[in-house]
């Protein structure tokens with residue numbers, strides 16, 4: 001299945017497809033050798049398995065059951081669900097990026113592709129122009145394949161899809177086009193973790209590195225600070241466990257991530273993210289070796305000022321307490 005869309009007519013290696021977006025577009029360092037070894041998605045393409053997965057993912061697209069909202073929107077006919085995502089493939093920006101965990105950015109950067117729209121819709125969204133307003137441009141699957149190939153050509157270590165959940169079938173269709181033309185980088189799935197389990201299961205062997213957030217542990221808090229998703233903690237936990245089952249612990253070669261799971265946890269004012277509960281869950285369900293990034297960069301953005309205490313940054317004491325909880329829980333692979 002192919003989505004229509006205006007061709008971009010040639011690519012720079014980094015572009016914002018909307019006004020006002022920003023990402024690191026520093027000059028390209030020299031490209032080194034490509035990651036060694038065939039990727040599993042290439043084997044799946046050869047065996048026909050990737051075609052089967054692609055079809056199964058498109059089956060989830062209309063009526064849409066890609067995420068736990070289960071809107072049932074007929075997206076192939078252009079109907080949007082809660083995520084407001086259109087039937088077409090819409091991309092906000094792409095380019096080399098370094099503002100991500102070091103084993104993903106490495107020395108040559110990750111090839112970041114920001115998808116427009118979002119299925120979770122947090123009230124404090126740091127990228128609200130993309131996620132809530134849907135800024136970006138409609139492109140074709142061949143365009144997206146060209147983006148992936150161009151980011152590979154300039155030496156990026158991997159391709160990171162940011163907020164990909166509602167666009168997964170498009171991504172896999174573009175991947176198949178790119179594979180036929182020599183694409184072989186690890187795929188990184190950088191997501192809120194608000195996924196349908198069925199969709200994540202279909203990504204087994206396609207995604208190399210999962211980077212899910214685990215934002216909230218409490219249903220009432222999740223409902224209040226997202227677009228009404230009290231089931232976020234439940235579905236995020238199930239999705240992350242499935243991601244871990246698929247790819248296991250985070251693995252690097254020469255310091256660059258090749259496969260595995262990194263969980264990202266943003267500490268929030270007054271422990272609204274439930275950091276103490278989160279770190280205990282990680283240790284009991286996934287093990288103390290799990291790679292976890294605990295972030296202190298919460299800023300009040302978008303509608304956060306309407307939801308105190310989201311109207312302030314976290315304090316140094318709150319962040320220190322979060323790290324203490326991680327240590328006390330037994331986590332030792334966090335930063």
Ligand code: SF4
Pocket residue numbers: 064065066067068069070071072073080081082083084085119165166
């Ligand atoms: S991806 Fe969007 S349309 Fe599909 S179920 Fe989720 S919110 Fe609804």
